[in-house]
Amino acid sequence: MPDVLSTLLTPLTHAVAAVLAAAHHLATALGLGPSSAGGWLLAVALLVVAVRTVLLPVTVHGVRSAHARAHAAPQLRELRRRYAGSRDLEQLTAMRAEQRRIHAEHGVSAWGLAPVLLQLPLFYALYRVVSDLAAGHSVGALDAGLVASASAASVAGLHLTGHLGTTFGASVPGGLLLAAVALGAALLSLLTQRWFVLPMTDPTDLPEAMATVQRLMPWVGGLGVLAAAAFVPAGLVVYWFVNNAWTFAQQGLVWRFAPTPGSPAALRRATTT
Incomplete structure (x- = not known):
């Protein structure tokens, strides 16, 4: 199955490789050495900018979908109250028809998870590109020369193609640097x-168990990144750092200027304006 998936996503993997190669060429055009750590770090940062710029329409769709669901929530809550405990097929059919009408009225998309699902192939392609670089394999526009250049680039003994364990074994400063990233x-x-996503979640209709899970998710996500960093190439960890910095800034802007209606963030904004 992994081989089939890899084959299906080969065009996307090659597209990511082409963007990374172009970003590296731009970094060298700016005066950074072809095998310098600075050149490859800038290339990774430019890759993040390119990928997140392409995904901006997905982000906007997600914000609009969240607002649509929030505006529809009071009517859906009343609808559930009216039909609570009903087991009659005719009434349940009527309830579903009314639910579809409310969704249509507020523009609630039936493809709410589509933006998230669309990103999964891209993340897989990114992982394949960095993994191939770490293994010394050419991929698409990243030819043997660029692969050798990426392998040679290092900061304090930290190579972008290295892993945490091997880096610590070869250079303690490099291992500490990777651990810090x-x-x-x-x-x-x-x-x-914790600061931006949870405050934009309306807890009104959440069962206590689900609310508890949501409060734990930031810690699960953070620990998941740390755990994964022990097994993936350093270049991917660097990508995660820059990507998470982008997400932090982006969600901060959404939290400040377009919080989900009815959420604690929206109430805070209403009381401060």
Whole structure:
């Protein structure tokens, strides 16, 4: 199955490789050495900018969908109250028809999870590209010369193609640097969830068990990044750090200027304006 998935996503993997190669060429055009750590770090940062810019319409769709669901929530809550305990097929059919009408009225998309699902192939392609670089394999526009250049780039003994265990074995400063980058990526994930995502969630209709799970999710996400960082190439950890920094800033802007209606963030904004 992994081989089939890899084959299906080969065009996307090659597209990501082409963007990374172009970003590296731009970094060298700016005067950074082809095998310098600075050149490859800038290339990874530019890759994040390119990917997140492409995903901006998905982000906007997600914000609009959240607002639509929030505006529909009071009517849906009343609808559930009216039909609570009903087992009659005719009444249940009527309830579903009314639910569809409310969704249509407020523009609630039936494809609410589509934006998240669309990102999964892209993340897989990113993982394949960095993994191939770490293994010394050419992929798409990243030819043998660029692969050798990426393998040679290092900061304090930290190579972008290295792993945490091997890096610590070869260079303690490099291992500590990679651990610090992983910790930064995990912290950014945690703070994004706690400061910006949770406050934009309306807890009104959430069962207590689900609310407890939501409160734990920031910690689960942060610890997940730390755990994964022990097994993936350093280049991917760097990508996570820059990507999480982008997400932190992006969610901060949404929290400040377009919070979900009815959420604690929206109430805070209403009392301060």
